[in-house]
Every structure is written in C-alpha cells, then in structure tokens.
Amino acid sequence: MIPMKYLEAVRGVLAHLENSQLPAIERASELVVHALQNNGVVYCWEIGHGIQGDFIHRAGGLAAIEHFHCKIDLADKSPLNQNRANPNRDLETIRFGVQTSNLRVGDVLVLGSVSGKNRVPVELAIACRERGVKTIGLTSLAYTKKVESQHPSGKKLCDVVDVVIDNGAPYGDATVEIPGYAHKLLPVSGVACATIGHMLWGRVMEQMAAAGKPATVFQSLNRPTGVEDLKKAEQQYNERGY
Numbered sequence: 205m206i207p208m209k210y211l212e213a214v215r216g217v218l219a220h221l222e223n224s225q226l227p228a229i230e231r232a233s234e235l236v237v238h239a240l241q242n243n244g245v246v247y248c249w250e251i252g253h254g255i256q257g258d259f260i261h262r263a264g265g266l267a268a269i270e271h272f273h274c275k276i277d278l279a280d281k282s283p284l285n286q287n288r289a290n291p292n293r294d295l296e297t298i299r300f301g302v303q304t305s306n307l308r309v310g311d312v313l314v315l316g317s318v319s320g321k322n323r324v325p326v327e328l329a330i331a332c333r334e335r336g337v338k339t340i341g342l343t344s345l346a347y348t349k350k351v352e353s354q355h356p357s358g359k360k361l362c363d364v365v366d367v368v369i370d371n372g373a374p375y376g377d378a379t380v381e382i383p384g385y386a387h388k389l390l391p392v393s394g395v396a397c398a399t400i401g402h403m404l405w406g407r408v409m410e411q412m413a414a415a416g417k418p419a420t421v422f423q424s425l426n427r428p429t430g431v432e433d434l435k436k437a438e439q440q441y442n443e444r445g446y
Contacts, residue, residue, distance in 0.1 A: 206382055210390050213379035217396045220372035221403070229400065232314075232340045232367045233407040239312045239338070240268055240408070240446040241417065247272035247307070249315035249328060251342055251397045256314075259401050263424035266405050267441040272313060274301025292356075295327045302331040309336030314401075316341060318377055318393045320348030320361040327355060329364040340404075341365030342397050344373040369404075371396035412446065419446050 221229075236246050247270050248256045260271050276297050282288045290296075307313070313332050317325040320343040329339045341361045345368070353360045362368045373379075373393040380390045412419040420441040423433050 206380060206390075209380045213390070213392050214395050216379075217372040217392050218399065220370075221396065221399060225369055225372075225400070228367055228369045229403050229407060232369060232404050233411060235312050235338045235340065235367060236404070236408045237411045237415070239310055240412065240419065241415070242310055243445055244310040244312060245270055245306070245308070245445075247311060247313045249273070249313060249325070251314070251316035251401070252318055253394060255316075255394055255397050255401070258398050259405065261422060263422055265422055266408065267420040267422055267437050268446050269405070272305070272307075274298065274305065276300070294324055295356075298324055298327045299331055302328065302335060307332065307335055307337050310338075312338045312340065314340045314342070314404075315361075315365075316343060316371075316397060317361045318344050318347060318371070318373055319351050320344065321351045321353050321355075322361075323354045323356075325361055326353065326357070326359055326364055329361060330357070330359075333364065333366075338367075339365040340367045340369065342369050342371055342400055344375075344377070344393060345370045347373060347375050347377065350375045369400050371400060417446065420444065 239246055246268050248259055249272050250256055259265060259269050274297065315325050315328060329341065332339050343361045345362060348360050348362055371393050373391065373396055376388065377391040377393050378388040379392050380388060382389050409419050409421065420437050422437055424430055425434055427433070
C-alpha cells in the first residue's frame with residue numbers, strides 16, 4: 205500500500221540523517237550556541253513550504269529563534285512594450301533587507317532550498333556572509349548536483365553557507381511510484397527539514413544546559429498556566445538574550 209511505501213521513504217531519510225548528517229548538525233549547533241552565548245541572535249528564513257513555522261514560538265521549542273523575512277511591494281507597472289522589467293529586483297530586495305535589518309556580526313541565520321539552485325536564498329546567504337552573519341543551509345545535495353544555479357554567480361546554496369545539512373531528499377524530491385502516474389510522487393524534504401530543525405534545536409538546548417546556561421524554552425500555551433508561562437518565558441528571553 206502507498207502509505208507504507210511513503211513510510212519506507214521517510215525511514216530512508218531518517219537513516220540518512222542518522223548515518224551521515226550528525227557531524228553537520230553538531231557544527232551547526234556550535235554556531236548557534238556560540239551566538240547565544242555572545243549576544244548574538246538566531247534567525248530563521250524560509251526552509252520550504254512554511255516548515256520554518258514549526259520552529260518558531262513552538263511548545264518545547266527555543267524562544268531564541270527569530271523569524272527573518274523581508275518583502276517590498278512596489279506598484280510601478282508599466283506598458284509591456286516599454287520593457288522596463290528589472291530581472292534583479294528580487295536580489296536587490298534581499299540586499300536591501302539585509303542591509304537595513306537588525307542582522308549583525310555574530311548572528312546566525314538558518315535557511316533552506318531543496319534544490320539549492322534558487323536565486324533568493326543564495327543571494328541571502330552571500331549578503332549575510334558579507335555582513336559577518338553565519339549561515340546554516342538545509343538542502344538536498346542529490347538534487348543540487350543535477351540542476352543549474354539560477355543565481356548570477358552560478359553558485360548554489362551549498363557553495364555559500366557556512367554549514368550544509370543534506371536533507372537526503374532525492375532529485376525531484378518525490379519518492380513513491382503510484383500506478384497510473386508517469387513519475388514518482390510524495391515529497392520527503394518537508395519531513396526531513398522539520399526533523400533536522402528539531403535535532404539542531406535539541407542539541408543546542410543540550411549544550412546550553414551543559415554550559416550552565418539553559419536556554420529559554422516555551423511550553424504549550426494550552427496548558428492551564430500556559431499564558432502566564434509564555435509571558436515569563438518571553439520576559440526571560442528578552443532580558444537574557446537566550
């Protein structure tokens with residue numbers, strides 16, 4: 205049955221993370237811990253299809269993860285025959301966002317691109333590096349090997365981040381053959397990236413506690429004392445920075 209086949213595909217991804225990505229997750233956690241212990245901030249850009257939302261303000265999660273996002277809306281349409289299109293507007297927006305943001309030397313940004321070829325995350329990683337911000341990239345190395353970069357530099361995400369974590373998704377991301385369809389279906393990158401994130405944050409919590417500085421964490425808002433506990437956690441994080 206297809207549900208079982210998908211579970212098999214997910215198990216394969218989890219085995220990949222266990223067998224080959226623990227060193228990368230360790231390096232990533234060291235970057236995050238160093239930032240938190242030295243007045244840095246940990247930001248999370250898009251990981252893919254809203255997955256980063258599973259890391260931010262979550263019960264049992266780090267309070268220190270801040271969402272990073274920038275968007276500029278310009279109502280400046282022109283007649284098509286005038287050919288005024290700016291092919292680099294998206295890259296310029298990212299540059300402007302980084303330059304005018306609170307990102308500082310010593311901060312860490314986690315970001316992702318399954319294929320690794322997309323312009324915006326590559327530009328973001330480059331802009332962060334130039335600003336002294338460490339970057340952790342979640343991507344599929346099997347996918348990225350078979351595609352061409354869309355960034356003007358020709359570089360892919362794995363080329364421009366400080367730590368690469370391979371999510372183990374195959375080329376095309378989909379994994380399961382279902383009769384009646386011409387190609388494989390059901391992606392695994394979402395499961396992989398969510399798992400990587402919680403492995404990373406969990407290791408950060410472990411290291412912070414071992415150093416005598418347990419990180420601020422959230423509990424479920426739906427518990428009887430949930431609202432009160434949330435306010436205390438937010439106050440503690442704002443006062444300590446971790």
